[in-house]
Amino acid sequence: xxxxxxxxxxxxxxxxNATVREICRRAGANIAAVNYHFGDKDALYREVLAYYQGRxxxxxxxxxxxxxxxxxxxxxxxxxxxxxxxxxxxSSDAWHGKLISREMIDPxxxxxxxxxxxxxxQAQHLGGxxxxxxxxxxxxxxVRLCSFSVVSQCLFYHHCQPVVCRLxxxxxxxxxxxxxxxxxxxxxxxxxxxxxxxxxxEADAKRATTPSASSRRRLRASR
Amino acid sequence: xxxxxxxxxxxxxxxxNATVREICRRAGANIAAVNYHFGDKDALYREVLAYYQGRxxxxxxxxxxxxxxxxxxxxxxxxxxxxxxxxxxxSSDAWHGKLISREMIDPxxxxxxxxxxxxxxQAQHLGGxxxxxxxxxxxxxxVRLCSFSVVSQCLFYHHCQPVVCRLxxxxxxxxxxxxxxxxxxxxxxxxxxxxxxxxxxEADAKRATTPSASSRRRLRASR
Amino acid sequence: xxxxxxxxxxxxxxxxNATVREICRRAGANIAAVNYHFGDKDALYREVLAYYQGRxxxxxxxxxxxxxxxxxxxxxxxxxxxxxxxxxxxSSDAWHGKLISREMIDPxxxxxxxxxxxxxxQAQHLGGxxxxxxxxxxxxxxVRLCSFSVVSQCLFYHHCQPVVCRLxxxxxxxxxxxxxxxxxxxxxxxxxxxxxxxxxxEADAKRATTPSASSRRRLRASR
Amino acid sequence: xxxxxxxxxxxxxxxxNATVREICRRAGANIAAVNYHFGDKDALYREVLAYYQGRxxxxxxxxxxxxxxxxxxxxxxxxxxxxxxxxxxxSSDAWHGKLISREMIDPxxxxxxxxxxxxxxQAQHLGGxxxxxxxxxxxxxxVRLCSFSVVSQCLFYHHCQPVVCRLxxxxxxxxxxxxxxxxxxxxxxxxxxxxxxxxxxEADAKRATTPSASSRRRLRASR
DNA sequence: TATGAATGAGCCTTCATTCAT
DNA sequence: AATGAATGAAGGCTCATTCAT
Numbered sequence: 001x002x003x004x005x006x007x008x009x010x011x012x013x014x015x016x017n018a019t020v021r022e023i024c025r026r027a028g029a030n031i032a033a034v035n036y037h038f039g040d041k042d043a044l045y046r047e048v049l050a051y052y053q054g055r056x057x058x059x060x061x062x063x064x065x066x067x068x069x070x071x072x073x074x075x076x077x078x079x080x081x082x083x084x085x086x087x088x089x090x091s092s093d094a095w096h097g098k099l100i101s102r103e104m105i106d107p108x109x110x111x112x113x114x115x116x117x118x119x120x121x122q123a124q125h126l127g128g129x130x131x132x133x134x135x136x137x138x139x140x141x142x143v144r145l146c147s148f149s150v151v152s153q154c155l156f157y158h159h160c161q162p163v164v165c166r167l168x169x170x171x172x173x174x175x176x177x178x179x180x181x182x183x184x185x186x187x188x189x190x191x192x193x194x195x196x197x198x199x200x201x202e203a204d205a206k207r208a209t210t211p212s213a214s215s216r217r218r219l220r221a222s223r
Numbered sequence: 224x225x226x227x228x229x230x231x232x233x234x235x236x237x238x239x240n241a242t243v244r245e246i247c248r249r250a251g252a253n254i255a256a257v258n259y260h261f262g263d264k265d266a267l268y269r270e271v272l273a274y275y276q277g278r279x280x281x282x283x284x285x286x287x288x289x290x291x292x293x294x295x296x297x298x299x300x301x302x303x304x305x306x307x308x309x310x311x312x313x314s315s316d317a318w319h320g321k322l323i324s325r326e327m328i329d330p331x332x333x334x335x336x337x338x339x340x341x342x343x344x345q346a347q348h349l350g351g352x353x354x355x356x357x358x359x360x361x362x363x364x365x366v367r368l369c370s371f372s373v374v375s376q377c378l379f380y381h382h383c384q385p386v387v388c389r390l391x392x393x394x395x396x397x398x399x400x401x402x403x404x405x406x407x408x409x410x411x412x413x414x415x416x417x418x419x420x421x422x423x424x425e426a427d428a429k430r431a432t433t434p435s436a437s438s439r440r441r442l443r444a445s446r
Numbered sequence: 447x448x449x450x451x452x453x454x455x456x457x458x459x460x461x462x463n464a465t466v467r468e469i470c471r472r473a474g475a476n477i478a479a480v481n482y483h484f485g486d487k488d489a490l491y492r493e494v495l496a497y498y499q500g501r502x503x504x505x506x507x508x509x510x511x512x513x514x515x516x517x518x519x520x521x522x523x524x525x526x527x528x529x530x531x532x533x534x535x536x537s538s539d540a541w542h543g544k545l546i547s548r549e550m551i552d553p554x555x556x557x558x559x560x561x562x563x564x565x566x567x568q569a570q571h572l573g574g575x576x577x578x579x580x581x582x583x584x585x586x587x588x589v590r591l592c593s594f595s596v597v598s599q600c601l602f603y604h605h606c607q608p609v610v611c612r613l614x615x616x617x618x619x620x621x622x623x624x625x626x627x628x629x630x631x632x633x634x635x636x637x638x639x640x641x642x643x644x645x646x647x648e649a650d651a652k653r654a655t656t657p658s659a660s661s662r663r664r665l666r667a668s669r
Numbered sequence: 670x671x672x673x674x675x676x677x678x679x680x681x682x683x684x685x686n687a688t689v690r691e692i693c694r695r696a697g698a699n700i701a702a703v704n705y706h707f708g709d710k711d712a713l714y715r716e717v718l719a720y721y722q723g724r725x726x727x728x729x730x731x732x733x734x735x736x737x738x739x740x741x742x743x744x745x746x747x748x749x750x751x752x753x754x755x756x757x758x759x760s761s762d763a764w765h766g767k768l769i770s771r772e773m774i775d776p777x778x779x780x781x782x783x784x785x786x787x788x789x790x791q792a793q794h795l796g797g798x799x800x801x802x803x804x805x806x807x808x809x810x811x812v813r814l815c816s817f818s819v820v821s822q823c824l825f826y827h828h829c830q831p832v833v834c835r836l837x838x839x840x841x842x843x844x845x846x847x848x849x850x851x852x853x854x855x856x857x858x859x860x861x862x863x864x865x866x867x868x869x870x871e872a873d874a875k876r877a878t879t880p881s882a883s884s885r886r887r888l889r890a891s892r
Numbered sequence: 893t894a895t896g897a898a899t900g901a902g903c904c905t906t907c908a909t910t911c912a913t
Numbered sequence: 914a915a916t917g918a919a920t921g922a923a924g925g926c927t928c929a930t931t932c933a934t
Binding site: 252253254255256259260 | 918919920921922
């Protein structure tokens with residue numbers, strides 16, 4: 001199929017290195033097939049991204065079988081594991097992640113749709129977990145920052161794999177290792193969020209009176 | 224200058240899209256200048272990356288003026304701020320980060336040199352801070368994972384800026400905002416590392432007797 | 447046709463001076479035609495040589511209508527005439543000879559094929575005639591040397607035409623002249639071969655006794 | 670020296686493959702030296718040919734030490750040996766022959782000078798020998814054709830070396846072999862010329878009466 | 893509807909030549 | 914007188930695209 005072949009080739013060598021010839025060859029199609037069916041190479045690329053929205057999520061749902069009513073800590077662990085499993089899944093449609101990475105560097109209009117249809121739901125899912133973990137009535141910015149902190153630790157293994165492999169050649173990403181990573185990210189984040197929660201509650205309490213010494217200090221340091 | 228022009232063009236459109244013509248045009252040089260001075264386009268690319276090794280670090284040293292003997296918490300804050308400032312610095316050589324990002328997706332042999340000469344020193348710098356924060360005699364893997372957690376939170380704003388901007392258009396990355404991010408990442412990480420430290424010490428203490436309940440639980444979860 | 451145009455251009459200016467552009471222009475084809483049909487310029491060159499294997503021989507077969515059972519003297523005359531007619535044929539595919547000449551100066555891998563498929567058969571054809579003319583059981587080296595002597599006299603008019611024309615501007619190579627040349631080369635060679643034959647037979651006869659005076663004389667002269 | 674370097678490079682790779690850079694590099698000269706001293710590449714080429722006129726002949730004079738008064742047979746042998754020795758001399762300025770070969774294929778104005786200054790004297794030298802061998806008052810055309818027959822047998826080993834090497838890989842061109850070749854060519858030619866001589870004399874005798882049967886037969890065959 | 897032969901713009905690279913020193 | 918850095922025209926080749934079938 002032209003879209004599958006296109007996705008694979010785009011992911012492997014990037015949009016510009018990808019040749020229509022190679023895509024058609026892999027799809028067992030005629031060399032004119034891309035232009036015939038999609039108009040041109042760019043249009044095929046857009047279709048490739050659009051077609052695969054949600055595909056990876058089908059295999060690894062955000063909750064990984066953990067019920068919505070489960071404790072936030074378990075739901076966080078499930079979210080992290082789901083994310084890492086997607087990253088380290090090198091099965092046939094694994095190139096999807098690479099396509100998204102490329103969009104990060106050279107965003108096309110396709111990225112808008114991806115953000116709306118795919119990333120925002122994940123962000124909201126994670127935001128709910130984090131909000132619950134923070135407790136009380138956390139302000140949106142804290143939730144956002146903590147969510148970023150969680151998701152960034154996962155994405156790191158996606159974006160920086162080439163560097164990690166070169167820095168620590170002994171580091172393997174076997175399934176057991178993935179579980180270990182998930183373990184670390186989860187506990188690391190839980191501890192941090194809990195601390196944020198405390199700090200937030202303190203801040204809530206004192207906000208009525210005066211800015212805390214600590215926040216003044218931070219403000220000074222930032223200049 | 225040919226290297227600056229090359230860096231800008233490579234960053235903007237990637238190695239393959241970049242044309243020698245455009246690079247020479249921007250450098251105000253002849254079409255043959257690249258081949259004359261560097262041999263070919265590949266060599267120019269390698270030189271571009273090599274030339275800028277350390278450039279960004281000169282502007283934002285890892286310690287940002289904090290003396291080596293300062294407390295680890297301050298040195299961590301300096302490391303994080305330095306990292307974020309590099310990421311959000313949109314001055315002339317801001318394209319350097321993009322080049323590295325591109326290397327992450329399509330690593331070339333140039334990445335090897337970058338890792339050795341530039342990234343490894345940073346990793347060791349951060350590792351020293353994290354080790355001190357963990358206290359005791361932390362095992363190398365814990366140090367590594369915590370370092371990844373710290374650095375990943377910074378890199379996130381580099382890799383995922385297009386997504387963040389689309390998800391939260393109100394999020395601006397003004398200098399004050401950067402300080403706020405640095406503040407969050409630092410305190411988030413400090414709390415988490417402190418927790419890791421406690422857990423590690425407990426593990427050390429109990430290792431002589433039996434595997435702790437918590438570690439057994441983690442083990443079970445990982446299957 | 448691309449091969450004809452290529453042959454003409456290659457012959458006129460040599461492989462390196464020949465431009466794909468000019469070849470395509472003459473063939474009335476697109477600039478990309480060479481690469482499309484043959485892969486690259488080198489491949490076209492090989493095809494040009496390969497395609498014309500036997501072409502010239504079709505027009506002027508080695509025996510020129512003389513039956514295989516004819517006397518060796520007649521077959522020699524036919525061989526010589528055929529050779530000269532090929533050389534002095536300035537019809538459309540006359541550039542073939544020039545290509546071969548160029549191969550003599552800068553042999554490419556194409557020459558190997560030409561030797562095997564085209565030149566060797568001619569050498570064997572001529573060798574058979576010479577062997578019959580020598581009579582008895584001539585040794586292979588004598589056959590070879592005499593064959594060289596015959597063929598070289600023909601080739602001379604191919605290789606050295608520019609010199610001959612400059613040395614003797616009055617020398618024209620009209621069809622009658624070609625016949626005269628063929629006449630000379632044939633009778634010159636027949637007389638010489640007959641002499642070789644006599645000498646060879648003498649040598650055979652005396653070899654049982656002692657080295658002949660003549661062979662000793664030749665040996666002395668060669669020092 | 671620029672001319673020597675130029676000669677070597679031109680001979681090795683031909684005029685067009687030769688690069689001014691390589692010539693200057695070998696001569697230890699600046700890249701602009703060719704243009705500075707000679708104007709352009711073509712002018713250097715002409716100078717190279719002009720400079721080397723007569724060089725090879727100094728090493729192997731036409732008579733090879735045989736006195737002008739010696740019998741024609743000896744002078745012929747000397748001429749042939751001298752020619753072959755030049756051809757098979759692979760010393761430093763051996764590329765001269767290659768340059769001449771290239772001139773045969775793509776004659777430039779340089780060839781005119783070569784013919785006048787170098788080749789014509791050789792032709793006259795050989796013509797004198799042949800005329801003496803023919804005896805009587807041979808007509809110029811017979812002398813010319815016989816001279817061609819002699820010289821062509823020598824040149825063959827120059828022009829066709831690549832083919833001979835491929836056809837008969839066992840054929841080596843050691844000094845002894847060269848003597849053997851000289852021996853063959855000399856005796857082959859002597860026998861043939863002697864036969865021509867007889868035929869010529871017969872023709873002289875009969876010319877007063879009627880065309881001979883043999884010449885009529887030749888005339889018929891040539892149609 | 894689908895093909896694939898053919899197109900032509902544009903790429904990297906080479907190389908003789910120039911020109912300021 | 915001699916240099917060598919820089920030039921720019923032109924080469925082979927790639928590849929998305931077209932068009933007759």
